[in-house]
Amino acid sequence: MPTLETTFAGIRCMNPFWLASAPPSNCGEQVMRAFDTGWGGAVWKTIGEPITNVSSRYSSIDWNGQRMMGLNNIELISDRPIEVNLREISEVKRRYPKHVIIASLMVESKRHAWHEIVQRAEDAGADGLELNFGCPHGMSERGMGSAVGQVPEYCGQITEWVKEKARTPVIIKLTPNISDIRMPARAAKQAGADALSAINTINSITGIDLDTLEPRPNVDGKSSHGGYCGPAVKPIALNMVQQVMSDEQAALPMSGIGGIGVWQDAAEFILLGAGTVQVCTAVMHYGYRIVEDLADGLLAWMRRKGYQSIDDFRGLSLPNVAEWKHLNLNYKIVAHIHENKCIGCELCYTACWDGAHQCIHLDRALPTPNTSRTPEMIAAESRGRISTTPIPKLDLNGPENTGPYSTPLARIPRVDEHECVGCNLCSLVCPVPDCITMERVDNGLPAETWDERVNAGLVTEGSVTAGNPNI
Amino acid sequence: MSFFDQAPDTPRIAARFPDLHPPFNKIAAVTEANRCLYCFDAPCTAACPTHIDVPRFIRKIASGNLEGSAKTILDANILGASCARACPVAVLCEGACVMHRYNQQPIAIARLQRFAMDALYESSAPLPFAPGADTGKSVALIGGGPASLSCAAELRRRGIRAEIFDARPLPGGLNTYGIAEYKLPLAESLREIDLLTQLGVQFHFNSTVDAKKLAALESSRDAIFLGIGLGAIHRLGIAGETLPGVTNALDYIADYKSGQVTSAPERVAVIGAGNTAIDAANAAARLGANEVHMIYRRGPEQMSAFAYEYEHAKLEGVKFLWHMKPVGIKGTEKVEELELVHLEVTSDGSLLPKSDARIRLRVDLVILAIGQGTHTDFLDSPKINLERGRVVIDRVTGQTSNPKYFAGGDCANGGREVVDAVADGKRAGNGIAAWLEGQDANA
Ligand SMILES: Cc1cc2nc3c(=O)[nH]c(=O)nc-3n(C[C@H](O)[C@H](O)[C@H](O)COP(=O)(O)O)c2cc1C
Ligand code: SF4
Ligand code: SF4
Ligand code: SF4
Numbered sequence: 026m027p028t029l030e031t032t033f034a035g036i037r038c039m040n041p042f043w044l045a046s047a048p049p050s051n052c053g054e055q056v057m058r059a060f061d062t063g064w065g066g067a068v069w070k071t072i073g074e075p076i077t078n079v080s081s082r083y084s085s086i087d088w089n090g091q092r093m094m095g096l097n098n099i100e101l102i103s104d105r106p107i108e109v110n111l112r113e114i115s116e117v118k119r120r121y122p123k124h125v126i127i128a129s130l131m132v133e134s135k136r137h138a139w140h141e142i143v144q145r146a147e148d149a150g151a152d153g154l155e156l157n158f159g160c161p162h163g164m165s166e167r168g169m170g171s172a173v174g175q176v177p178e179y180c181g182q183i184t185e186w187v188k189e190k191a192r193t194p195v196i197i198k199l200t201p202n203i204s205d206i207r208m209p210a211r212a213a214k215q216a217g218a219d220a221l222s223a224i225n226t227i228n229s230i231t232g233i234d235l236d237t238l239e240p241r242p243n244v245d246g247k248s249s250h251g252g253y254c255g256p257a258v259k260p261i262a263l264n265m266v267q268q269v270m271s272d273e274q275a276a277l278p279m280s281g282i283g284g285i286g287v288w289q290d291a292a293e294f295i296l297l298g299a300g301t302v303q304v305c306t307a308v309m310h311y312g313y314r315i316v317e318d319l320a321d322g323l324l325a326w327m328r329r330k331g332y333q334s335i336d337d338f339r340g341l342s343l344p345n346v347a348e349w350k351h352l353n354l355n356y357k358i359v360a361h362i363h364e365n366k367c368i369g370c371e372l373c374y375t376a377c378w379d380g381a382h383q384c385i386h387l388d389r390a391l392p393t394p395n396t397s398r399t400p401e402m403i404a405a406e407s408r409g410r411i412s413t414t415p416i417p418k419l420d421l422n423g424p425e426n427t428g429p430y431s432t433p434l435a436r437i438p439r440v441d442e443h444e445c446v447g448c449n450l451c452s453l454v455c456p457v458p459d460c461i462t463m464e465r466v467d468n469g470l471p472a473e474t475w476d477e478r479v480n481a482g483l484v485t486e487g488s489v490t491a492g493n494p495n496i
Numbered sequence: 497m498s499f500f501d502q503a504p505d506t507p508r509i510a511a512r513f514p515d516l517h518p519p520f521n522k523i524a525a526v527t528e529a530n531r532c533l534y535c536f537d538a539p540c541t542a543a544c545p546t547h548i549d550v551p552r553f554i555r556k557i558a559s560g561n562l563e564g565s566a567k568t569i570l571d572a573n574i575l576g577a578s579c580a581r582a583c584p585v586a587v588l589c590e591g592a593c594v595m596h597r598y599n600q601q602p603i604a605i606a607r608l609q610r611f612a613m614d615a616l617y618e619s620s621a622p623l624p625f626a627p628g629a630d631t632g633k634s635v636a637l638i639g640g641g642p643a644s645l646s647c648a649a650e651l652r653r654r655g656i657r658a659e660i661f662d663a664r665p666l667p668g669g670l671n672t673y674g675i676a677e678y679k680l681p682l683a684e685s686l687r688e689i690d691l692l693t694q695l696g697v698q699f700h701f702n703s704t705v706d707a708k709k710l711a712a713l714e715s716s717r718d719a720i721f722l723g724i725g726l727g728a729i730h731r732l733g734i735a736g737e738t739l740p741g742v743t744n745a746l747d748y749i750a751d752y753k754s755g756q757v758t759s760a761p762e763r764v765a766v767i768g769a770g771n772t773a774i775d776a777a778n779a780a781a782r783l784g785a786n787e788v789h790m791i792y793r794r795g796p797e798q799m800s801a802f803a804y805e806y807e808h809a810k811l812e813g814v815k816f817l818w819h820m821k822p823v824g825i826k827g828t829e830k831v832e833e834l835e836l837v838h839l840e841v842t843s844d845g846s847l848l849p850k851s852d853a854r855i856r857l858r859v860d861l862v863i864l865a866i867g868q869g870t871h872t873d874f875l876d877s878p879k880i881n882l883e884r885g886r887v888v889i890d891r892v893t894g895q896t897s898n899p900k901y902f903a904g905g906d907c908a909n910g911g912r913e914v915v916d917a918v919a920d921g922k923r924a925g926n927g928i929a930a931w932l933e934g935q936d937a938n939a
Contacts, residue, residue, distance in 0.1 A: 089558075090527040368597040371536035404537055411542045431597045436539070456533055457598060 027327040029065075029320060031335040033300045034194040034220035034278040036152050038125050040065035041291070041335055042319050045282050045303035046129035046155060046198075049313070051103065053113030057120065062313040063320060066125030068222075068303060071102035071157045072110045072146065073131040073169075084231040084241035084248075086257065095257030096306045097231040099242060099249050102131050102160065107142070111149040118150035126150070127196065131157040131169050134179065136186045143190045153193045156183065158209070159200035159225025160252070174200035174225070177212035184216035194219035196280060199265070201227050201258075206265045210275035221269060222280035222303065224262045226252025255306035259284030263297060267346050270298030286315065288322030295335060296342035354478070355470035358447040358463040360385075360440045364429075366460035369436030373451035373461060375400055384444030385451060390435035442466070498690045502666060503683035506755035512782045513677035516808075517581075517607060525611045529558035532603045535594055540605060543592035545919035546573035546646075550589055554608055566616035567624040569609055570691075573922075574649040575642055577617075577688045578671050579915045580609035581680040584771075584802055588915065613688075623691045628655030633932050636661065636713040637721040638705045641669025642914050643905025643921035644723030645692060647894075650925020652695040656932065659698045659717075661705050669725055670906075671914060673750035676775040678782075682753045707874045714900065719928050722887055722896075722903035723921060726911055727871030729864055732767065736825030745776035745865035752779055760785040761860035765834050766814075767791050767822055769799035773865035774806070777814045780863065788814045789857065793821050793839055793847055821847070823854065825862060834859045872907060886910050894924025895931065902928050 029040035043066035044050040044059055051070040059067060078100055086095040103110055118126055128146035132138040146154060158180055160170030173179045180197065187195050197213040199206055201224040210221055228250050233240045240248035262283025269275045281294030286307035294302050307315055332338045362373070377385035378400050387403055388394045398406075427433045440451075452461040478484050520528065532554040540550040548569055556565035569576035585591070585606040593602035633656045637644040640662030648658035666672055671685040693699075705713070714720055729744035731737055745766070751757040760783035766773050769792035781788045790809070792799060795818045799806065810816075817836070824835035834857045838850040870885030881888040881897035887908045889895060894902040904920025906912065 089530040090523075368594040369535075369539070370533045370594045372533060375536045400536065407537045407542065408547075411547060432594075 027324055027333050029324060029335065031300065033125075033280065034153070034196065036125055036194055037123075038065045038301060039123060040320055041295070041299075041301040042066070042316050043068055043125065043127070043280065043301055043303045044308060045305035046071050046127075046157065047305040047309070048100070049305060049308040052105070052110075053117045056113075056117050056126070059308075059313045059316075060117075060121050060124045063316040064124075064313065066127065066152075066301070068127040068129050068155050069110065069114060069151075071129040071131050071160070072107055072142070073102045074133075075104050075106055076101040078104055079244045081242040081244065082251075084251070085255070086231055093255055093306065093310050095229075095231070095253055096255040096309070097229050097242070097251040097253050098226070099244075099251040102157065107145070111145055114146070114149040114151060118152075125152050127153045127155045129155040129157050129198070131160065134168055134173060134183060139183060139186045140190045143187055147191065147193055151193060153196060153220075154187065154191060155196040155198050155222060156187060157198050157225070158183075159198050159202075171200040171202055171225075174198075174209055175203050177208045180209040181212035181216040184213050184218050188217040196220040196222050198225055198282075199223040199269070200225045201261060201265055201283075205268075207268055207272045207275045210269045210277075211272070214275055214277055218277060220278040220280065220300075221275075222282055223265050223269060224258070224283045226254045227258055227261060229253035254283065255310075256284045256286060259290060259293075263293060266294060266299055267297045267343065270340065271343050271346065285319075286310075288319050288326065291319055291323055292326060292338075293342075295339050297346075298340040298343055300335065300339060350476040350479075351474050353472040353474060355468065355473050357466045357468050359442045359445040359466055360447070360449075360451050361462050361464045362438060362440055363460050363462065364437050365431075366457050367430065367432050367437045368457055368460075369432035370456060371436065371438060372454045372456065374438045376450050376454045381448050381450045382444060382446050384441040384446075385438045386441060387435070387438055389437055389439050390433075394439075396441065498693075499667060499686035500683060500690050503686050504755045506753075506758075508758045509677060509752060509755055510681070513681075513779075516676075516678040519614060520604075520607050520611045525557055525608060526560075528604050529554045529608055531595075532558075533594065539592040539594060540589040540603075544573075544589045545913075545915045546579070546922060547919075548572040548576065548589075548609070550605055553612060554603065554605070557608055557612055562612055562615040563619070563621060563624070565612035569612055570624065573915070573918055574646050574692070575671065575688055575914065575918050576609060577613035578642070578675075578680055578685055579918065580606050580613060581684065582671070582675050582914045584913060586804055587802060588913075617687060623694045625653055625695065627652045627696045630657075631655040631932075633657065633718045634659065635719045635721060635928060636717045637723055638710070638713075639669060639723040639725055639905075639907075640664065640667040640699065640701075641723055641725050641905060641917060642671050643725075643917040643924070644669075644721060645671075645689060645697075646918040646921030647721050647723065647902075647904065647925040647928070648697040648921075649692055649695055650922050651928060652692075652697055654925075654929045656718075656929060657698070658696075659700060661700045661703045661713075663702065663704045665701050667699055667701070669723075673753060674746055674772075675914070676749065676778060677753050678778075705874075710874065718900075718932055720901050721894075721921075721924055721928065722875070722901060722907055723905045723917070724871065725906040726868035729868050730866045732822055732864065732866065734822060734824055736827060736831070739825060739827050739831050740829070741827065741831030741860060742825060742862045742864070745772045745863050746868070748776050748863050749779060752783060757783065759783050763787045763789075763857075763859045764861045764863065765789045765791055765822075765857060765859045766863045766865055768865035768867070769794075769801055769816075770865060770867070771801045771805050773863075774801050774809045774814075776863045776865055777809055778812045780861070781812045781814055785861075788812075789817055789859075790814055791817045791820050791822060791834075791836065793819065794841075795819060817857075819847075820855070821849075822862075831859055831862055833857065834862060868911060870907065889920075889924075890927075892923060893927030893930070894920060895927055899931065902931075 031038050046068040050067040056067045082100045084097045085093040088094040128151035130142050132142050158174030195218050197218045231241050239246050266281050279299045280301045281299030282303040285302050285304045291302045374385045386396050455461040534551045538551045553565045553568040589605045590602040595602045637660045640660050644660050651658040667689045668685045760780045764780040764785040766777040777788050777790050819839045820836045823837050826833040836855040839847040840850045879898050887903040889903050889908045894904045902924040904924045905917035
């Protein structure tokens with residue numbers, strides 16, 4: 026039987042699912058309820074000198090009827106006194122000794138301030154420390170949060186101070202609001218950090234009320250840039266985790282964060298090298314109970330794939346992420362429409378004409394294919410044809426004859442495979458699963474990358490630009 | 497006073513005939529709208545007789561552009577609100593939706609259309625079109641039903657004067673008086689027609705047009721549009737048909753809709769099995785009849801009502817007597833009994849009585865719904881070609897054999913859906929405008 030038990034930077038975990046430092050881990054009562062539903066750990070809502078929050082403080086992006094695809098907040102760290110937070114940590118730790126509690130910390134960028142808070146958090150019983158170098162709003166104006174996270178030297182400096190005192194593992198939580206996330210990660214590793222977590226929230230403005238012209242979230246008519254999280258940020262988070270984990274100077278045990286809501290998300294972060302995952306928005310949206318599916322779904326997948334533990338598949342996808350110059354230029358695919366599945370919406374047709382390479386045509390029912398008709402011409406023809414309308418029940422004898430497929434042949438688009446560049450767009454827009462598949466075309470050419478072409482001298486001088494300093 | 501304000505106040509009827517398909521709320525509408533794929537050259541649009549650009553108006557609901565959505569609907573179909581409620585969408589737009597091929601429910605086009613139209617009324621925004629610059633031309637439209645209304649709108653948008661003559665006290669024809677209240681409430685029909693007054697359509701009520709009046713109109717107007725619909729409901733031609741307690745489906749529906757009939761007696765029999773017959777039977781059931789029987793000469797396979805109407809009637813508690821024919825109506829002062837014979841289908845398809853035995857059905861009300869006649873008799877036949885009482889038209893322009901006369905709707909197609917009448921009227925409006933322009937060009 027596979028197990029979800031794992032060890033992260035020396036901390037034993039019943040499972041890799043932790044609450045991220047955020048409202049769901051704000052107080053002891055909440056964290057205990059979360060542990061009861063199955064969460065393996067919690068990163069306590071960031072502790073520091075208490076602040077005053079504004080209201081409102083959240084706003085979100087809905088998409089196609091789905092609520093909270095992306096969540097934005099202008100909330101600060103914990104607004105409760107340090108002593109209260111620490112007292113509750115001890116209490117929870119006493120009652121739940123096997124569960125992981127990480128104290129998230131943020132204080133003034135002074136050595137003694139960090140020494141003091143580290144000591145107090147560890148005395149309270151925290152299993153580890155997470156340094157919040159990420160908060161993009163409010164705290165950064167006070168020289169904390171992302172004001173630290175965006176400057177590698179400061180990251181390194183504070184990590185060093187903390188490591189001077191800390192007896193438990195130190196996790197550095199990285200901010201995504203930076204051009205190259207590997208830089209602060211390298212600095213943290215250099216300074217002796219035990220682990221990393223990524224990502225914190227991304228700077229954002231979610232939108233503007235078109236009636237009042239006030240941005241959201243509205244605080245008495247004004248707003249501020251806030252931190253973006255939730256499903257919308259997962260691709261960004263995955264990329265940042267991959268960047269750090271495939272960089273030798275930066276890679277450390279990684280706690281993956283950003284848009285995790287279902288077990289597949291967790292599996293993806295782990296495949297890119299994360300050892301645990303943290304969740305905030307999905308819990309704010311649906312409650313602690315989502316952990317059941319996270320655990321159940323991940324275990325079932327592990328069983329199907331034959332993995333016994335998290336470590337068995339951790340990082341397995343990292344080698345598959347390569348730089349563009351190492352991709353095979355001779356790999357060729359073309360779109361293939363499965364006529365028996367097509368419902369005739371013709372979305373692929375307009376997508377390829379307007380958004381791709383004009384190689385899907387609506388001429389199956391014509392005696393000779395005519396590839397020069399644009400969507401506008403076809404729409405105009407059809408408007409002419411339908412100036413009077415048959416009524417199926419009254420005018421037609423029996424159901425419309427659609428031939429071998431359930432959709433009339435004239436409505437099933439056709440791909441000109443010689444023109445198709447294999448961009449994938451049509452298969453992405455097609456609403457029917459597996460209706461458009463991308464099929465490999467055997468062009469007889471051996472695999473060849475851009476890098477190989479350059480090295481073989483096949484690329485003319487001048488096509489190779491001067492090196493990117495970041496690579 | 498607006499037409500809407502003239503709608504009779506009928507709380508009892510309103511309570512008994514609540515919406516069959518309740519309206520969408522905002523979230524449901526947006527969710528449903530987002531399900532629409534936004535097909536290219538969409539089959540739903542082709543299947544709508546008025547060719548409303550369905551994906552376009554649905555997309556505007558999804559984006560919250562309700563004003564634009566209503567405009568898109570009205571642009572193609574000036575009676576978009578009535579059609580949203582009265583159309584047999586399962587055999588029209590929704591029947592053509594590609595979602596069927598995906599083993600999914602089609603997009604709820606009609607309910608979305610109603611959502612957009614309701615939003616327009618709630619915002620009390622004016623009609624989003626202006627009449628065209630006056631051309632000095634004028635057209636008389638005979639009959640105030642959907643065909644004339646849509647023709648008139650088309651004419652006004654092109655700057656042609658449009659005067660509607662109707663025999664009833666309120667406009668709308670079948671839209672106002674003939675569609676089951678739980679589908680299209682009388683007041684809703686009137687509300688929509690108020691939009692036409694904004695376009696400058698003129699109405700003449702309680703004004704029956706006979707041959708003489710028609711001749712006068714013909715000489716004083718540039719063109720005539722006939723939207724006269726059908727005539728009286730056929731009679732059975734059996735004894736007792738004139739007894740009190742025998743009525744016809746159209747009168748019955750019009751009477752309860754306008755609040756003149758508010759209850760039904762114990763036992764009701766409806767003769768016929770078309771969509772109108774079903775509307776009447778359901779109405780009797782809702783008005784309080786204990787027993788409603790529908791009597792039809794043939795079997796369920798041959799009935800002309802749509803399958804879902806049949807299912808609906810069964811849910812309302814209507815009983816069906818198949819292969820039965822009324823042969824007499826008995827009663828001293830009013831209807832008391834219906835005499836029926838059982839029919840048998842012979843090998844050549846004709847229907848013959850099974851035996852002489854008569855079946856007696858106790859009834860208090862008999863509603864006839866066995867088809868309508870035409871009432872084109874006042875049209876001078878050599879002047880306008882008729883075929884079995886119907887006006888023969890060119891389907892694309894609505895023009896009759898007499899170039900000055902155009903026609904559309906039930907009087908030309910023999911009785912179809914509201915939306916077909918609207919489509920006919922729209923085509924005729926275009927046809928008239930083109931014909932008038934052509935004459936000017938030749939002059
Ligand atoms: C309302 C709110 C408050 C947050 N507060 C903190 C915080 O105090 N400390 C911290 O390190 N991260 C904080 N975060 C960031 C989350 O821990 C997490 O990194 C981010 O939300 C991305 O994960 P998700 O997509 O699962 O929400 C907060 C996020 C939200 C939405
Ligand atoms: S998008 Fe898919 S379903 Fe729609 S027409 Fe193209 S192949 Fe058919
Ligand atoms: S893969 Fe791209 S180019 Fe090829 S048919 Fe699809 S959209 Fe067109
Ligand atoms: S056919 Fe259906 S999915 Fe396509 S545009 Fe029409 S309503 Fe939308």
